[in-house]
Amino acid sequence: MLASDGTRILKFFLHLSREEQKKRLLARLSDPQKRWKFDPQDLKERRHWRAYQKAYEKALAADPNHVRTWSYYGMWQAEQGNRLKAEDYLQKVKLICGTADCEEYRQLRAVIDGTASY
DSSP: TGGGGGGOOOOOOOOOOOHHHHHHHHHHHTTTTTTOOOOHHHHHHHHTTHHHHHHHHHHHHHHTOOOOOOOOHHHHHHHOOOHHHHHHHHHHHHHOSTTTHHHHHHHHHHHHSSSOOO
């Protein structure tokens, strides 16, 4: 609903070291004013910190400039009939990787032009 109304949605990743995460979890347990933030699931998830970190690093290495992300957003906009918004995303992809050698650009261009589907 937000995106279709023209709201640009951005997702941020807040990177915390394992030590900082531990400090914050302990603060939630020891400070009554922060205890409402504590979720026992946080302790279970903490066990996977290293695996999550490896997955995060792998994702950044695979697409450090988020070209695929912009391409997917553009394809979704085109599918929704929002050609102008899809063109905006196409320009983002173009700025990052160009046109001729960029597979994501060619794919999004084809979806916008109606010669391919998402």
